[in-house]
Structure formats: C-alpha cells, structure tokens
Amino acid sequence: MLTYRRSLNCARSFGKFVVCSWKELVSVVFQVTANGVGLLDPGSETNSVEQGAKIDVTFWLAQELYLREAASINLPMHFNQKTRKEVQADPECVDLRSRCPYFYELGYKIAPMVADKELGTFISLTFNGRYKEILSKSHGAAFAAVPKFLPRLTKEETNLYEAARNSMIAFKEWRLGVSRLEGASVLGRKRKPIIEREEEGPMLKKLYNGENVPISIFTGELLQDPYAIS
C-alpha cells in the first residue's frame, strides 16, 4: 500500500501559491502495478491500479510517484500546442485562469519531470508577454472600471496586479485625507459603567468572515476561539 503523508512543516518554507498548486490534478501513467490504491482509479474493479493505467491524481502525489519511478507524468493539456499557439498570437488575451489558475507554478514544477524541454521557455515567454499588460493596467487605470482582462489572469498574476492596485489606492487615499488618528477598534461605543455593560450582554466583535465573537471589554481579546469546532 502506497501511503504518503505530507509534512506541514515544509509548507512553511513555500509561498502560498506553491502550496495551493500542489492540489492541481495531473494525469499520470502508472509504470508499475500498485495494490491497495484502487481508490485512485475509478474504473478499476479490484482494489489496485494496473500497470499502464492513465489516471488523474493530485500533483503532490504525482511528484512522489515520479521520484519513486512508479509513474510517468503526462504533460497537462494546459501546456499543449494549442495553448502555445494562442500565446504566440496574443499573450494578453489568453484566458489562463480557466485553464489552470496556477499556470506558472505548475509549469515551473512539472518542467523537470516531463519530457518536454520547451516548457520552461514557454512559461517565461508567456509571463513576459503578459507582464507589460499587467503593469500598465494596474498602476494607472481608473478604479471603477474593472478591466476585462482581470478574469483571465492566473492567481500569481492577480497577486501582482493587486499589489500594485492596493498601493496605488492607499496612496490616493492618503493624498486626499489628512487626519491620521483613528479610534481604537476596541472602543466600539461610548464608555458606560461596567455593570451596565455586562447586563447588556458581552461585547461582540465581528470577524472578517461575518461571525460575531464575544470579546473582553478590558483587553479586547477574543473570549471564544473562533476556530474551535463546536
């Protein structure tokens, strides 16, 4: 039985895109027969995967199988000739997100494992071609108009775009506003004697996901763990 557990410690050294791109599906061809993992192959009758079977697994599993020489990785269809031709024609209009949101990460990792030497160059060229477009749109564009090409960007490109947009927005806000003083978030309302406040019920703080969690009126820290499974 091929068991595999991922250590979460190594996730700390990766960026968030690297971690998320591990979950992408790639198709592999098994070079050996694997017993006990029939779960992976929806078409198998026995609880095993036959040699030569072509199934889709997540990328982290595919990489491990490749390293142990148990499977060979097929190039995902996002990187095939059709996409390459489209990118050569007009890199900015190719909708990479619908193909693969972690296009660059996946390509960068698969490149050493797949029998395709052009992949790395292709990835670089795609990024080069789209970079100028991201640059020009992100810094100066009007904020109300969401550019049409935004849904076409992969997660990494969106990250880049958002970084520039946010810093530009922060700068414009600063230019218009003056006062730097903000009320402390703990002081939600006028101060009342503590006894009255306790009668009204605990002071609630709204979390970013919409939940209300009680907080201490003295220190402002959460009195209830928002992540605890109740």
Place this chain on the structure above:
Amino acid sequence: MAGQSDPHVSLFSPAEIEFFAEDEMVDIVPNLRVEALNMICGDYGPFTPQIPAKVPLWLAVALKKRGKCAIRPPEWMSVERLTQVLEAERDSSREFQPLPFHYVEITKLLFHFAQDDIPDMYLVKSMVEDIRDVRFHKVELGLETFTNRTQAVKLKNLSAMEANIIRPFSVRALQAFYKHDIPDVASQTAATVNRPSMADRGPRRTLRPR
C-alpha cells in the same frame, strides 16, 4: 522583511512615510513668544516673535495649528525652482531630477496646514502635481523594461513616496521573473549534448541604464 506569505508586501503605508517625512527641518517665523520646549529628541526654542527658527516639520505643523507661527516654505518650493525642475523632468526621458527625498509628503502637509504662507499656492500645487505625474510616468517606463535578465534596478533620485508605491509590485515582479527563469536552467542540465540557445540571450544587464 515581509515574507512571501505576507499578503501585504508593502512595508510602509503612506501615513508611515509621512511620519518619517515630518522629521525634516523647516523654517518658521513665530508670532508669539513661546518658551523653550524640552522634548525627548531635543530642545527647541525659546521662540521670539519675528525671529526665524529651524524646527522639525511636525513641530512646525503643531505650532501652526495652534496659531503660534507662520511656516516659511523651503527654497525648492518656489515657482521658479519648480518650473526649472519640471522643464528638466520633461526634457530627460530616463533621469530623475534631484528633489528632496520627501518632497511629496512635505508639500502635502504644507498645502494643508500652511496655505496662506505659500505665495501662489495654486500654481505651486499644480506644478508639484505635474512633476509627480511626469516622474511616475518615467518610473512606469522603467518598470516595463524588466525581463528575465534583470538582476538589479537602480533608480536615482527617486523620492520616498514614489518608491513606496512601486515597492510591492516591483518586488513581486522581480521574484516572479527570477522564479520563471529556473526551468530553463533545469532543461539545460537535462540536455547536456543539445544545449538550447541560452548563450545568445544577450548580455546580462546588471543595472538599468540611468
């Protein structure tokens, strides 16, 4: 240094840059007698009416808000100097003119708090805006020249606020370019006999031309 997993790559908010800018010294002309101020960072004063004094910008703004002084705008903020700077910025397409490091923040604070102390305030304001636009346009032109081979970027005479605006974007862009360069190295080591055309990529450009 902000880690890669930090969604807010920008290290400083504009308000924090403004905070740093407030340490710059400006000239004030007090109109009331103010006794010496003993602060942690130093002693300022005593201030005698109509005798100019040099104080940090934060103190000047505080005194101005209380109506105790008039702020004298710095020499570089006159219409003549700004016109010269604007002409020079428009003429050179790649270089930035030397300006005070915090000119954006200082002008913003003075426009807000010391409007009556600046002669031709609207003209000065519009000129500073124009200078800012021209410089930022040059910054964007320079950012377009990033490629795989960009190893370092040098921007001479860039001001604090401009650097802060492009910091998150350029850092992430350079990281992305650096990362996507690696697969070529991997494919190169795999095919030892058939070397791809890496040698004729062009000379490595270590610095962006100023």
